[in-house]
Amino acid sequence: MTWTAQEILTATGGATRGRLPSQPVGHVVIDSRVVEAGDLFVALPGQRYDGHRFLRDVAATGAAGALIQAGRGVEADGLPWMIEVADTIRALGELARCHRRSLTVPVVAITGSSGKTTAKEMLAFILRESRAVVASVGTQNNQIGVPLTLLRARPSDDVVIVETGTNHFGELAALGRMAEPTIAAITNVGPAHLEFFGSLDGVARAKWELVEAMGPSGVAVLNHDDPYLRTAAEGWPGRLVWCGTDRSADFWIDQVTEEPWGVRALVNRRYPLRLPMPGRHNLSNALVAIACASLVGVEVADAVQALASYIPPRGRLERQIIGGVRFINDAYNANPASARTAVEALLQWAGPNRRFVVFGDMRELGTDEARYHAELGAWLGQLPIDGVLTYGALAEHLLTAARGAGLRQGWHCQSPEEILTRLDEVVQPGDVVLVKGSRAMQMERILQCFMSSSTR
DSSP states (O other): OOBOHHHHHHHHTOEEESOOOSSOBOOEEOOGGGOOTTOEEEOOOOSSOOGGGGHHHHHHTTOOEEEEETTOGGGOTTOSOEEEESOHHHHHHHHHHHHHTTOOSOEEEEEOSSSHHHHHHHHHHHHTTTSOEEEOOTTOOSTTHHHHHHHHOOTTOSEEEEEOOOSSTTHHHHHHHHHOOSEEEEOOOOSOSHHHHOSHHHHHHHHHHHHHHHOTTSEEEEETTOHHHHHHTTTOOSEEEEEESSTTSSEEEEEEEEETTEEEEEETTTEEEEESSSOTHHHHHHHHHHHHHHHTTOOHHHHHHHHTTOOOOTTSSEEEEETTEEEEEEOSOOOHHHHHHHHHHHHHHHTTSOEEEEEEOOOOOGGGHHHHHHHHHHHHTTSOOSEEEEESHHHHHHHHHHHHTTOSOEEEESSHHHHHHHHHHHOOTTOEEEEEOOGGGOTHHHHHHHHHHOOO
């Protein structure tokens, strides 16, 4: 979509500084490093990176103009015009909402406590076989990422896919009103962000905001195996499409076989699904993707066939071999449910080889955070794991409980460097190491350090 400055002013309800031109504006950009002549720069606030600090740099690129917060215009010398608003993040969302209403294509919004990025990536992978697709990049799933995805959509695109995340009540309602999805999918409800939601019932209410924002005219794709979603959907007047392991679901799987290279299953006892990645939980993500693909016109057989060559994104059960040691990098984020599925994938992929787990803290679990770590540790300690290394005050509860449940050997480390030292001492070529932790722990540093220091 091309914008005029007047349309931007109308959409955002701002005030002008300078004379608004009549010629159309190019792309809407928030990164000063990629601004090109004719673009609109939206200066977003931030403690580390405040876009207003780069307004003079943007002016030198030939940008058409800028969207700025009121009172910051003095920093924008050289720009031909600006529109001042009270909140540029909110104004970015209003632009995206306006653009969304110009689109006539299906918009799929996906959320969930875990698996939403994988389901989104799988759906985009399926659809790109035959359609022009715009999808969230990585995990652009918040009040900045969702509008940026919507603003990339063109009239010639066939489908738009947005990933939507939340850690506070009301966020998915706002993102849903912005994206106005025709299909809303929820992968599951799990113990994530309990610090803000209080309980799993609270998580379910927060996720259901996306469906309510869509309204009954759309289609909700839900995990039938999740009791919280079944409860949330009771009495919903709109169309429901269920995915799961029960034959009463619209899309269901059985005859699951786990092998070192991945998993197999039958979809609806008819379509053989082969996923080249470990973890039976990914079958649930695949079903969500298959269901959404079918709703936009892709045959189930074609969707299943496409997933046979799917490659997961970085940081999600990503397999790497460094110095002969086989790592599973699942370090993007962590909660109790995703941690268990990652460990199950480790057991599946390792076969007879030795298995090690490197765990960092799982954050935003509320007042019961220590208990959740201890419960995971007690479960882990009963498994055939050869060693556990933990990092972070909360992860120490995990290690203590794992030792109490029978863990053979474990070490609590005070830094990534200490983890690296310990790994160098205990792992050998052929061993398999799972790296897992919340985003704030930056556990991927372990692999980076191991790669740079490995002399094997």
